[in-house]
Amino acid sequence: MTGLLIGFAVLSLVIALFGRPLGRNVFLACAVGPAAGLVWVASQLHTVWDHQIITQTVTWVPELGLNFDFRLDGFSALMAVLITGIGVLVFLYSRSYFDAGQSWNRFAATLLVFSGSMLGLVLSDNVFTLFVFWELTSVTSYLLIATNDTSVEARESALQAFLITGGGGLAMLAGLVILAMQAGTVSLSGILSAAPTGTLADVALLLVLVGCFTKSAQVPFHSWLPRAMAGPTPVSAYLHSATMVKAGIYLMARFAPAFADAPLWRPVVLVVGGATMLLGGWRALRQYDLKSILAYGTISQLGFLTVCLGAGFEEALAAGVTLLVAHAMFKAALFLLVGVVDHETHDRDIRHLSGLARDLPSVALATAIAASSMAGVPLMFGFIAKESAYDAFVNAPFGWGGAVLVTIVAGSILTFAYSARLLWGAFGTKTPAELDGPQASAHGTPSAWLVAPPSMLAILTVVFGVVPAAFDNLIGSAVNALDSEAHGVHLALWHGVTTALILSLFTLAAGILVFLTRHSVATFQRRLSTPELDTDNVYQASVRGLRRFAPQVAATVQSGSLPAYLTVIIATVVGVSAIAFGSGLTEFPETVWAENILQFVLAMTAVIFALAAARSERRFAAALCLGGVGYSVAALFLVQGAPDLALTQLAIETLSLVVFVLFLRHLPKRVRTVTWRPGDIARIGLAVLSGTFVSLITLIAVAARNRPSVAEEFLAKAYPEAGGHNVVNVILVDFRGYDTQLEITVLSVAALGVFALVRAARRDPTGQAKFDEVTTSPGSSGPDTITAGSSDSGGSDSRAIGVGTASQGGDPVASA
Known part of the structure; x- marks a missing residue:
């Protein structure tokens, strides 16, 4: 499995870098990836x-549970067959769908990355690996929807899809982490086999469901899917009908048998799924664009899948898996066929x-077959799936199964009606009154590359x-992979005269009636129209509000005040530490405050020097006090029996003090007196x-050591291997030489940056440095903003940071 996923990644990279000369034939090269995956999965069936x-x-980081764990069972194998099989057909279709005069290697590589990401998602058995592939599908979906990057609609639609599905993915990750912590394992199969219970588990399940609902376009997160139709037809067929939108359905199906009896699972899943099925079907009857009809039809069918697979009992799972396969076939076929119509008529x-x-x-024949399967007409696999669902909820093992049955029957009636609307709308002969604008016509005979892939799917739905x-x-x-106690599935076209059959016949009759009265239905829909409740309008209003609110938040949070930033950081550290100490999560170690009086005297001396440095009004005195702190620490090292460390500390302090003294001659002698303020x-x-x-925290961290210190190894190897008696110097230049070199590099770069800023100062005719004001807060600069310093003694403000040059001699000045 790992080799297969690596193969997808390598092939994608090769296609992206070297596939340009192939033109649109690059799609044939890309088809090798899913074809190889299909062959491998078939060999494991x-x-x-x-x-x-x-x-x-x-294994990656086993201590953190970060491993690439993959698992192939019956359900993941079925999903893998759909992903790779439909992927091959989509790539073959794309070869003729896109223009021959352009280069499609990057688009094809991105589509191939999506295919591999989706395959990795259904094979993952580690919650972190699952999340990585989950987000990869969102990222590639964003790139694929925005293929036409010159289109504002495409870019905005891609962003909407990414924000909704990406945000849901973060909620899902939080839920998975909580469940993993409660179950004591990051293995998805391990979590499901020992399903956690309790309030925290219920919260985690709701978070997981939010991720599933956003990914699979469930109410109220469904608005992104119709807008995603701005992407090319192959993207709509592959991602937004057959595979990516099934990711949430896949995860719900995994969780349903284990958590179906949880207090919130069935009520939330069945209500959301039922509402999605009805809303999607109702909205599909109002659409005029063929892809929009299919988009809302997809939302409706995803709601149907959520109801079946989310219910969690054996018969519903069997019906849901059957519907999953049927929907992948007929919906991918319909999207591709609509693409043929669009390709030939440009409308x-x-x-x-x-x-x-x-x-x-x-094209009309293949569309009729696929639409009939979607409508649930007998002899089609869609009919088998729908009748299985009816039969499952007729005998549901919970009290309100009847309400669910009524919901899916009503949704199936709408499904028949919008299926008929699609077929009639694309291929029916209309009266002049039914036409609005110029009539479009086909410009020629479509290529076999365009017709063959969807026709194969249409044929398969008849065979099944x-x-x-x-x-x-x-x-x-x-089904057995989802529920180990399942007794097997026995699909059949004829089960005798049953309640499910009667309901199927009723659905067909009612669906025909709704279609025949479509004009009256359209009038009724217009009367009930409530645009203000449209979730897409809600999303757009939210984005507009965010854009208005964001500058205010940025101006407040990024005020330009360094004291404010430092206060927030320190307060956060103190608050988190206080919570850890107060909650008993951290135990205080036994502490020895001092072993002798000399240690105590030296420590207090360092404290006194530090306080004196902070309160000194003369810069030279403050520098000497800082040196006193360093020398006190060096003496403490010496008392503790670390002469090498003390020697290094003395050298550093002496050099620092010399540098301070050299620069102090360019600064005012006294620090500006700061008056007492209420906030001090x-x-x-x-x-x-x-x-x-x-x-x-330092004391606790030292006491928490559970393994030998590396100091012992350094002491033992300093002279034999490095030839040095000063252990500190050996560590700096030998054992950790690269670390020291990188630190020197960082400091050098910082010094060059400061030098460049000083040299970049603009000068007025008098030769004095002139800097632009730097502030992020609106309005004029205040006492808490970062401003340019004055060259006058004392600077412009005690809390401002300034850089300038001396008015005489061009010496650098850093205002304090």
């Missing part, structure tokens, strides 16, 4: 049909299309519908708390 599980682990508005059945008979029992192993192994008490208190907590 007999293993998973025997209820065996194939696993593979690639998708049903008010402009009439009589295309004569011009595109093969006529002989469904031939695919019992495929469906049954997937809070600042002093925060400083004391910060020092206290940092000291405590």
Whole structure:
């Protein structure tokens, strides 16, 4: 499995870098990836049909649970077949769909990355690996929707899809982490086999469901899917009908058997799924664009899948898996066929299309078959799936199964109606009154590369519908992977006269009636229209509000005040530390304050020097006090028996003091006197708390050591291997030589940056440096903004940072 995913990554990189000369034939090269994946999965089907599980682990950071764990069982194998099989057909279709005169290597490589990411998602058995692939599908979806980067609509649609699905992904990650912590494992199968319970687990499940709902376009997060139709048709067919939108369905199906009896699972899943099914079907009847009809139809079918797979009992799982396969086939076929219509007529508005059945008979036939499967017409696999769902909820093991049954029957009636609307809208002959604008016509005969892939899917939906029992192993192994207690699946076209059959016939009759009265239905829909409740309008209003609110937040948070920034950082550290100490999460170690009086005297001397440096009004005295702190620490090292460390400390302090003295001659002798302000008490208190907590954290960190110190190894190897008696110097220039070199590099770069800023200062005719004001807060510069310093003694403000040059001699000045 790892090799397969690496193969996808390598092939994508090769295509992106070297595929340009192939033109649109690059799609044929890309088809090799999913074709290889399909062959590999097919070779493993007999293993998973025997209820065996194939696993593979690639160790990365095992201490943190960061491993690449992969697992192939019946359900993941079924998903892999759909991803790779439909992927091959989409790549073959794309070869003729896109213009020959352009280079498509980057688009094709991105589509291939998505294919590999989706495959990795369904094979992952580690919650972190699952999340990585989950987000990769969102990122590639964003890039693919925005293929036409000159289109504002495409860019905004891509961003909307990314924000909604990406935000849901973060919520899902939080839920998965909580469940992993409660279960004591990051293995998805491990979490499901020992399903956590309790309030915290319920919160985690809701977070996971938010991720699933956003990914699979469930109410109220469905607005991104219709707008995603701004992407090319192959993207819509592959991502937004057959595969990516099934990611949330896939995860819900995994969780449902284990958590179906949780207090919130079934009510939330069934209500959201039922509402999505009805809303999507209702909105599909109002659309005129063929892709929009399919988009809202996809939302409706995703709601149907959520109801079936989210219910969690065996019969509903079997119906859901059957519907999953049927939907992937007929919806991918319909999107690709609509793409043919668009390719040949350059129009998708049903008010402009009439009589295309004569011009595109093969396309019309394939569309009729796929639409019939979506509508649930007998002899189609969609009929088998819908009847299975009816039968499951007729005998639901919970009290309100009847309400769910009524919901899916109503949704199926709408499904038949919008399926008929799609077929009639694209290929029916319309009266002049039904046409709005110029009538579009086909410009020629479509290429076999365009018609063959969707026709193959249409044929498969008939084959699966006529002989469904031939695919019992495929469906049954997937159901068994979800529910190990499942007794197997037995699909059949005829089960006798049952309640499910009667409901199916009623659905067909009611669907025909809704379609025939479509004009009355349209009038009724216009009366009920409430644009203010449209979730897309809600999203747009939210984005507008965010754009208005964001500058205010930025101006408040990024005020330009360094004291404010430092206060927030220190207060956060103190607050988090206080919570850790107060909650008992951290134990205080046994502390020895001093072993002798000399240690105590030296420590207090360092404290006194530090306080004196802070209160000194003369710069030279402050520099000497800072040196006194360093020398006191060096003496403490010496008392503790570390002469090498003391010697190094003395050298550093002496050099620093010399540098300070050399630069002090360019600065005013005295520091500007700072008057007492009301907020100083809070600042002093925060400083004391910060020092206290940092000291405590240091003590706890030292006491928490559970392995031998590396110091012993350094002491033992300093002279034999490095030839040095001064252990500190050996560590700096030998054992950690690269670290020291990088530190020197960083400091050098910083010094060059400061030098460049000083040299970049603009000078007025008098030769004095002149800097622009730097501030992020609105309005004029205040006492808490970062401003240019004055060259006058004392600077412009005690809390401002200034850089200038002396008015005489051009010496650098740093205002204090």
